[in-house]
Each structure stands twice: as structure tokens, then as C-alpha cells.
Amino acid sequence: QTLLIGFMSEGTKHGRNRSNGNKIMTRKWFSLSAVLLMAIASTNAEKTLPHASSQLRDVLADNKYAPSSLADDVTAEFVDFDGLNQAGSARRLQNGSTTETTRCNTWCKLKESLGLTIVGLLLICISPCLMWKNEGRHVKELSRIDFCKNKAVVVPNADIPSDENTGELVHFVGKVSVDEDALELHPGPLNITTPLPKALVIKRTCMIFQKFEEASQQVKNDTIGAGQTTTTTFTVREDWTPMGPQAERLEHLPEEINSRGMWDELVSNSGTPESAAPTPNNMPPGLPPQMAALLQQADPSKPPHDLAVSHSAHVAGFALTKQVITSEPAVFLSEWMPLPAEMVPEEIESLPELRKDRYGNLTTVEEGNEPINGDVMIKYEYVADGFDTSFIVQQILAESDPETGVPAHKFGVDKQRVLTKKCCFEDDLGVIWMVRRGRHDVHDMIKMAKEEETMITKMLRVLCFVLLVAGWMMLFSIFTTLLSTLPIIGTLGNVAFFIVALIVGTVCCCGVTAIAYIRYRPVVAFAILALAGGIAGIIVWRLDDASSASAQPTLQPIMAPSIIFYSEDTDIDSIY
Numbered sequence: 308q309t310l311l312i313g314f315m316s317e318g319t320k321h322g323r324n325r326s327n328g329n330k331i332m333t334r335k336w337f338s339l340s341a342v343l344l345m346a347i348a349s350t351n352a353e354k355t356l357p358h359a360s361s362q363l364r365d366v367l368a369d370n371k372y373a374p375s376s377l378a379d380d381v382t383a384e385f386v387d388f389d390g391l392n393q394a395g396s397a398r399r400l401q402n403g404s405t406t407e408t409t410r411c412n413t414w415c416k417l418k419e420s421l422g423l424t425i426v427g428l429l430l431i432c433i434s435p436c437l438m439w440k441n442e443g444r445h446v447k448e449l450s451r452i453d454f455c456k457n458k459a460v461v462v463p464n465a466d467i468p469s470d471e472n473t474g475e476l477v478h479f480v481g482k483v484s485v486d487e488d489a490l491e492l493h494p495g496p497l498n499i500t501t502p503l504p505k506a507l508v509i510k511r512t513c514m515i516f517q518k519f520e521e522a523s524q525q526v527k528n529d530t531i532g533a534g535q536t537t538t539t540t541f542t543v544r545e546d547w548t549p550m551g552p553q554a555e556r557l558e559h560l561p562e563e564i565n566s567r568g569m570w571d572e573l574v575s576n577s578g579t580p581e582s583a584a585p586t587p588n589n590m591p592p593g594l595p596p597q598m599a600a601l602l603q604q605a606d607p608s609k610p611p612h613d614l615a616v617s618h619s620a621h622v623a624g625f626a627l628t629k630q631v632i633t634s635e636p637a638v639f640l641s642e643w644m645p646l647p648a649e650m651v652p653e654e655i656e657s658l659p660e661l662r663k664d665r666y667g668n669l670t671t672v673e674e675g676n677e678p679i680n681g682d683v684m685i686k687y688e689y690v691a692d693g694f695d696t697s698f699i700v701q702q703i704l705a706e707s708d709p710e711t712g713v714p715a716h717k718f719g720v721d722k723q724r725v726l727t728k729k730c731c732f733e734d735d736l737g738v739i740w741m742v743r744r745g746r747h748d749v750h751d752m753i754k755m756a757k758e759e760e761t762m763i764t765k766m767l768r769v770l771c772f773v774l775l776v777a778g779w780m781m782l783f784s785i786f787t788t789l790l791s792t793l794p795i796i797g798t799l800g801n802v803a804f805f806i807v808a809l810i811v812g813t814v815c816c817c818g819v820t821a822i823a824y825i826r827y828r829p830v831v832a833f834a835i836l837a838l839a840g841g842i843a844g845i846i847v848w849r850l851d852d853a854s855s856a857s858a859q860p861t862l863q864p865i866m867a868p869s870i871i872f873y874s875e876d877t878d879i880d881s882i883y
Contacts (some may be wrong), residue, residue: 405541405559412534416788423784430778435819438771442823445764451739452760454725456753459699465623468702468718476723477702478749481623483507483639485692488619495578496657497611497669499650499687507620508632508640508690511613512605513573514547516682517565520557533791545680549605549612566681569660569671573611573683576657580610611685619715622696626705626716638696638744646687661685699741699752768820776812780805 411419458476462468465479489502490509503509525538541559552567607614620627632639648667655661661669661683669685672678698720705719722738741752783804790800824832 404543407539407541407559409537409539410534411537412529413532413788413792416533416535416791417785420784420788423781427778427781427784430774431782431815434771434775434778435815437774438768438816438819439823439826441764441767441771442820442827445760446827447736448760449757450727451725451736452753452756454727454736455699455723455739455741455756456749458723459749461749465625468624472702473704473718475702476699478697478699478752479623479625480695480697480746480748481625482695483620483622483627483692485617485619485621488617490615490617490689492613492615493578493580496576496652496655497573497613497685498578499646500652501650503646503650503689505692506689507617507692509615509646510607510643510688511577511611512549512607512686512688513570513577513611514549514684514686515552515568515570516545516678516680516684517548517553518557518563518680519544519546519548519553520559522559528791530794531792533788533797545678547678547684551605564680568681568683569658570611570683572658573685576655577611577613579608579613617692620692621716622698624716624718625698625702626719628719631720635742638742640690641744642694643688643690646689651687694744695746697741697743697745697747697752699749701740768816772812772816775816776808779808779811783808 455476459478460472460475462472462477462479465481468477468479485505485507487504489504490506491502492498492509492511497511499509521542521544523540523542525540527536527538529535541557543557543560543563552570553565555565557563557565605612616629616632618629620632645667648663651663651667651669653663655669660671662671662673664670664672664674667687671682672684678684700720701723703719703721705716720740722740724738725736726733727736728734741756743752743755747755787797787801787804791797821832824835
């Protein structure tokens with residue numbers, strides 16, 4: 308206040324002199340601003356600048372020349388990253404995120420390169436084995452497909468299967484049907500209101516709104532040397548997940564807490580019988596729920612989820628068991644539809660927090676509100692019957708079901724064991740069956756199976772090749788680390804070693820594949836070798852002809868005779 312009053316009086320005193328008044332006012336305003344900023348910084352530095360650096364705090368507090376012991380008063384969020392050791396780390400805490408910085412100098416990178424060298428040796432040893440196994444698997448799978456092609460018996464009328472085909476491989480086409488049977492979930496408060504007719508499968512999926520960690524890394528290489536500084540930022544993301552409640556506290560964000568909500572109440576009221584052995588969760592931490600759902604599906608039969616399959620499912624005269632339907636999800640469980648809203652209960656007496664939204668789901672989220680941590684949502688979906696399917700399967704006698712008793716259809720389907728004769732013994736190639744959605748004859752199903760098998764084999768070949776090249780690249784990692792101490796030479800060295808690894812990996816891949824062809828496909832292998840030998844022989848023959856032609860001596864060219872006229876006085880002998 309004293310400074311402000313003095314400033315106003317000085318401004319009034321010099322207000323008459325307009326030539327110097329503007330300069331004086333400007334200087335006073337800058338002086339007042341600087342004084343106010345210093346006063347605010349010295350009194351409220353911790354409140355106004357919680358994330359400022361330690362050096363900026365020293366300047367504002369006018370302790371620029373304070374002793375080095377001031378570093379002891381700096382809190383953990385203001386760690387000086389330049390002072391880290393070779394493998395040191397620091398964490399900077401912010402609202403809703405955490406930043407971790409790790410430093411690895413040249414010596415640390417050399418130790419890491421030794422580990423990569425060991426991993427590279429393992430990949431170099433394992434990749435050829437995988438290539439060999441892939442070629443053998445491909446030949447075996449083609450043999451099974453040919454077995455189906457040669458042994459499959461076409462059933463002319465699938466509604467009336469023949470007893471003579473029992474135990475044989477048969478092909479038939481028809482619509483999946485449950486007749487007039489109605490389906491519902493296990494009895495309990497979360498069951499649907501009335502059984503649903505024409506339903507092949509019904510499922511109930513319970514999801515909970517939880518927090519997940521998301522990590523992003525930024526790597527900065529040293530200009531001189533092989534050191535690296537890695538900054539990892541962990542942030543929070545909330546999403547629905549059917550995997551149940553996650554860890555109560557996030558690993559790198561312990562201040563973020565996950566609530567279980569009413570999940571335990573859902574489990575106790577689901578009516579789903581408990582599984583004998585719980586499914587272990589081996590997923591890596593922080594994996595997005597969508598990725599986790601692809602890699603490890605939530606067990607649909609584990610409470611509070613539920614799954615019901617119709618016991619009356621059949622295709623023409625062949626019964627379909629629950630095991631057959633659930634083992635081929637791409638055929639039978641690919642087109643889910645939401646359950647009609649009138650079959651979802653409006654309210655549940657034992658769970659008053661649940662309400663039905665406009666989409667026919669039960670949820671704890673109020674209409675128009677955003678979900679919060681711990682909210683739950685229950686979705687009801689089903690698969691209707693009436694779609695076409697094609698089979699190449701073994702015809703068996705249907706077994707009695709403990710729940711339904713004697714089956715309505717006499718025959719069922721199962722996988723066929725493939726036995727082929729080689730010389731004096733039989734070779735067991737495993738089991739096979741083919742189930743496709745839609746109407747396909749034997750030729751089409753065999754063709755699609757071979758195309759899929761060829762695509763899988765090519766993908767595995769590329770994968771093994773990449774692993775082999777990566778193994779050779781890792782084997783040279785100690786040399787690339789040493790070369791990376793110099794900026795330009797390091798980049799050129801990495802490129803050179805990558806080219807070497809690519810060449811060596813290609814040679815190894817081609818060699819292993821050629822030997823595998825000789826082992827599993829001798830006729831094709833020797834035909835290719837004969838063709839390659841013929842081409843090589845023609846090339847060598849042509850090169851020999853070219854070299855022999857170039858080796859013949861070249862004659863000196865003969866000068867053409869010329870007509871020269873001499874005079875009578877010229878001495879001819881003196882010229883020659």
C-alpha cells in the first residue's frame with residue numbers, strides 16, 4: 308500500500324510535464340509490477356507455482372546464491388534429471404498422470420546389448436525349428452484336407468440320415484433350427500422375464516466402469532555416446548470392461564482407486580453356478596479392455612455372466628450339442644442381436660440401484676449422466692436360428708443329455724480321426740472337421756480350407772523370417788552399441804549390420820525351407836532342384852561359350868593395297 312500511495316503522489320507531481328510524464332509512468336508501472344511479482348512469489352510460491360522447477364523457485368525467492376544444501380528441501384516432484392546415475396530413475400507426479408524418467412548411459416547400454424546377444428542366439432536357434440515345424444504342419448494339414456476330400460460321403464437328404472454312414476465322414480447342408488423350443492437363462496433375479504422362442508443362444512454380459520493405466524514413452528538418444536533417456540508418462544483412462552473389477556490401486560498411479568461398485572451383489576444374485584476352477588488372469592497389466600477381450604475372452608459362464616444354449620438345436624436330422632456350438636463361434640456365435648426390451652426386467656427388487664435404459668440394458672448410470680467409477684451395466688443378447696450351415700463331420704449316434712434325457716434326433720456330429728496308410732503301418736494325423744456358415748458343396752469347402760491353410764502357412768513363414776533376422780540383428784547389438792557412440796558412424800553401422808542380418812537371415816530361411824521340402828515334399832523338392840540345376844547348367848554353358856569366344860587370338864588387320872603413282876625419276880628400291 309505504501310508503494311502504491313508513493314507511486315500515485317509521484318505521478319501527480321509529474322503529471323503537468325507531459326514530455327517526461329509518459330516515460331516516468333512507464334518506469335513506475337514496470338517497477339510496481341516487478342515488486343508485486345516478487346512479493347507474491349515470496350509469500351505464495353508453493354500455492355501459485357506447485358510444478359515450477361527448483362531453479363525458478365530460487366529466483367523468485369531471491370535466494371539465487373543460496374548454498375547447495377537447498378537441494379535437500381526440494382520435494383520428490385522436482386527431481387533434477389541431469390543428476391541421475393547410469394540407470395537412475397525419477398518420478399514426477401501430476402494430477403491424473405505420472406512421469407517416470409530413466410537414464411541409461413553407454414555402460415548400461417553395453418550391458419543391455421549382452422542380454423540382447425543372448426536373446427539373439429536363442430532366436431537364431433529357435434526360428435529354424437519353428438520353420439521346420441511349420442512346413443511339417445502344413446503338409447499334415449493338407450493331408451487331412453485331402454482325406455476329407457476323398458472320404459466324405461454326401462448325404463442326399465439330411466433330414467433322413469442313413470445308419471450305414473455311422474462312423475463315416477459325411478457332408479450335409481441345412482438350416483440351424485430349435486423348432487418351437489424357448490430359451491432362458493439360469494433362474495435368478497437377473498434372468499429374463501419370459502423365455503425367448505427361436506433363440507439358439509442367449510447370453511448376459513455384465514460390465515463395470517473401471518480405471519486403466521495408459522503408458523506412452525519418449526526416448527531421447529545422446530548426441531555423443533550410446534546413452535538414452537526414456538520418459539514414460541502414465542495416464543488414467545476409464546472404460547467399460549467385462550473382466551470384472553480391476554486392481555484397487557493402479558500400479559504407477561496409487562492415488563487412483565477403482566471401486567467394485569455392486570459387482571459382488573451381481574455375483575450373488577446372478578443365479579449362475581460357480582465354475583469349478585476359476586480362469587487365471589495372465590494378461591499383462593495396463594492392457595486396454597478391448598485388447599484384453601480379444602486375447603482373453605471373459606468367461607461367459609462365470610458369475611455374474613451367463614450363457615444358455617438350446618438343447619433342441621439341430622440341422623435337419625443331426626443334433627447339435629452345446630460343445631459343438633461353442634467350439635465354432637465364427638459359425639454359430641457371430642451375429643448377436645440385442646434382446647427385445649420387453650423381456651428385460653424393469654426393476655429388480657433385490658438390486659434397487661439398477662434401472663433399464665432406453666437401449667434395453669440394466670445399469671446404475673442415471674439417464675443423461677456420465678458413468679462414474681464403479682458403475683455397472685448388464686447387456687442381454689441372443690443368436691436366432693434359421694441360418695444355413697455346411698458340415699463335413701463324422702456321423703455318430705447322439706448321446707442322452709442328463710438335463711433333457713433322450714435326444715430328439717438319433718444322430719449327432721463329431722470330429723473324425725484321420726488315419727493314413729504308409730507302407731506297412733498307419734499314420735495318425737489327428738482329427739478334423741469342417742463347419743461353414745452358408746451353403747457350400749464339398750468342392751467349395753475343400754477349396755476354402757486349402758486357401759485358409761495356405762494363408763496361415765505364409766503368415767507363419769513371414770513371422771519366422773522376421774524372428775530370424777531380428778535374432779541376427781540382436782547378435783550384433785554389442786557392435787551397434789559401440790558404433791552408436793559416434794553420431795554418423797553409429798547410424799551407418801546400424802544400417803550396415805541390418806543389411807548383413809537381412810542377407811544372412813534370408814540365406815538361413817531359404818536353406819531351412821529347402822531342407823524341409825526335401826523331408827516333407829521330396830518329389831516337389833527334387834523337381835525344383837532339377838529345374839534349378841538345368842537353368843544353372845544353361846547359364847554356365849553360355850558363359851563358357853562367351854569366355855572361349857573371347858579367348859581366341861585376334862589377327863592383326865591387313866592393310867588394303869593402295870595405288871601409288873610414281874614419276875619416272877623415282878627410285879623404287881629406295882622406297883622399299
